[in-house]
Amino acid sequence: MKHIACALLALIPAFAAPVTVDTTKSGAPISKYIYGQFIEHLGRCIYGGIWAEMLEDRKFYFPVNGEAPAWEMYTPSKRSFDGEGHPYELLTRSPWMVVGPKSGVKMVKAGAYVGEHTPEVTKAGLMQERLALRPGREYVGRVVLAGSGAVSVSLVWGGGATMRQTVVIPAVTGEYAKYPVRFRAGGSTDNGRLEIVAAGTVRVGTASLMPADNIYGWRADTVALLKELNSPVYRWPGGNFVSGYNWRDGIGDMDRRPPREESGVEGD
Numbered sequence: 001m002k003h004i005a006c007a008l009l010a011l012i013p014a015f016a017a018p019v020t021v022d023t024t025k026s027g028a029p030i031s032k033y034i035y036g037q038f039i040e041h042l043g044r045c046i047y048g049g050i051w052a053e054m055l056e057d058r059k060f061y062f063p064v065n066g067e068a069p070a071w072e073m074y075t076p077s078k079r080s081f082d083g084e085g086h087p088y089e090l091l092t093r094s095p096w097m098v099v100g101p102k103s104g105v106k107m108v109k110a111g112a113y114v115g116e117h118t119p120e121v122t123k124a125g126l127m128q129e130r131l132a133l134r135p136g137r138e139y140v141g142r143v144v145l146a147g148s149g150a151v152s153v154s155l156v157w158g159g160g161a162t163m164r165q166t167v168v169i170p171a172v173t174g175e176y177a178k179y180p181v182r183f184r185a186g187g188s189t190d191n192g193r194l195e196i197v198a199a200g201t202v203r204v205g206t207a208s209l210m211p212a213d214n215i216y217g218w219r220a221d222t223v224a225l226l227k228e229l230n231s232p233v234y235r236w237p238g239g240n241f242v243s244g245y246n247w248r249d250g251i252g253d254m255d256r257r258p259p260r261e262e263s264g265v266e267g268d
Contacts, residue, residue, distance in 0.1 A: 036233035041241045042081075043088060050222050052214035054131055054139070055194065059206045059259035062094035063107045064119045064126060070095040099125030099197055113144060113176055113205030115259045120147075121204060125197030131209070133157045133185040133192035138212035140183075141194075144255055145169070146176040149200020155183040155209075157192045172198075176205050178255070182212070206255045 039045060047053065056070075074090040076082035096119070098105050104124025107117040119126060133139070133155070143153055151172055156164040167181045185192070194209055213220045226234065237245065249258055 032232040036235060037229070037231045038235040039237065041237060043083070046236075050218055052210040052217055052219045054209045054211075055128055055141075055207055056091055056095040057259070058208055059114050059255075060094070060096070060107075060117065060119055060204075061115060061259040061261060062091075063117060064094045064096045064098065064105055066098040066102045066105070067093060068097065095128050095130070097127045097129070099127050099195060108203065111203075113146075113203070114256055118203050118205055120201065121196070121198040122201040123198065125152075125195055126204060127193055127195045129191055129193040131155075131192035131194060132190050133188065135185055135188050138182065138184050139209055140212045140214075141181050141207065141209035142178050142255075143169075143181065143196060143207045144176055144178050144205030145172045145202050146174060146205065147172050147198070147200060147202035148174065149198060149202065151179075151199070151202055152195070152197045153179075153181050154195040154197070155185065155192065156195060157185050157187040157189045163187055172200075172202050176203075181209075208255075 039050065041047075043049075047056075062070075070091055070093050071089040072092045073087045075087045076085060078085045101124060104122050105126065106120050108120045109117045112118040139155060143151070145151055149172060151169040152166050153169065154164045154166040158164075163186065165183045165186070167183070169179050172179075194207070196204055196207065210217065211220070215223055249260075251257075
């Protein structure tokens with residue numbers, strides 16, 4: 001041990017000055033914002049966690065072809081930050097199913113609203129399930145549409161004819177426009193669905209659905225828990241997500257921002 005101590009002392013520069021600490025004086029306070037928490041795009045931390053959006057692939061990154069299942073189980077590595085090998089679901093294809101004949105929906109690239117393509121629906125519809133709904137709770141959203149004819153947007157919480165609420169858009173215009181929708185669920189389910197059904201030919205640019213009590217798009221219940229945690233600052237995004245993210249993609253109209261694959265695997 002004596003030889004090790006001597007070796008360590010030899011590493012200290014000969015010109016190192018002694019340090020004096022005056023315990024009777026205090027310096028400027030350290031900002032509480034130096035310390036905090038950071039959040040990453042892992043699993044359901046952001047999508048389904050902090051962010052209140054209830055729809056998956058709302059900008060149709062994946063082509064709508066009616067094939068199921070949209071989710072597959074993924075087994076990560078044994079590393080702790082990968083989940084220690086516990087399997088979880090990944091979205092691998094479009095979660096939007098076709099209402100009516102599959103031939104009634106096709107993907108068009110020319111004049112796509114956002115991304116590479118937009119679904120064009122002719123006397124058919126789009127449907128997304130696996131929505132958790134609670135009775136008496138309100139949900140707000142919007143659909144971006146272009147085309148002709150009436151469109152019905154329904155929130156469904158059961159199999160009966162009365163277990164749904166429908167907003168009818170009587171006449172869609174030829175140019176893309178945003179149409180707001182608002183619902184009040186009449187029952188409780190973990191497998192509710194949103195339906196967008198066209199009487200004519202309509203292009204669905206994008207859709208959105210959130211609990212009405214969202215706070216600028218954040219889940220109110222999650223915000224309440226974050227307040228209890230009482231961290232002075234939350235840094236987001238964290239991890240490898242930042243290395244592949246262009247800040248310009250996060251400004252401007254939210255519905256026009258480019259879609260990206262939401263795999264939940266860090267580094268994708």
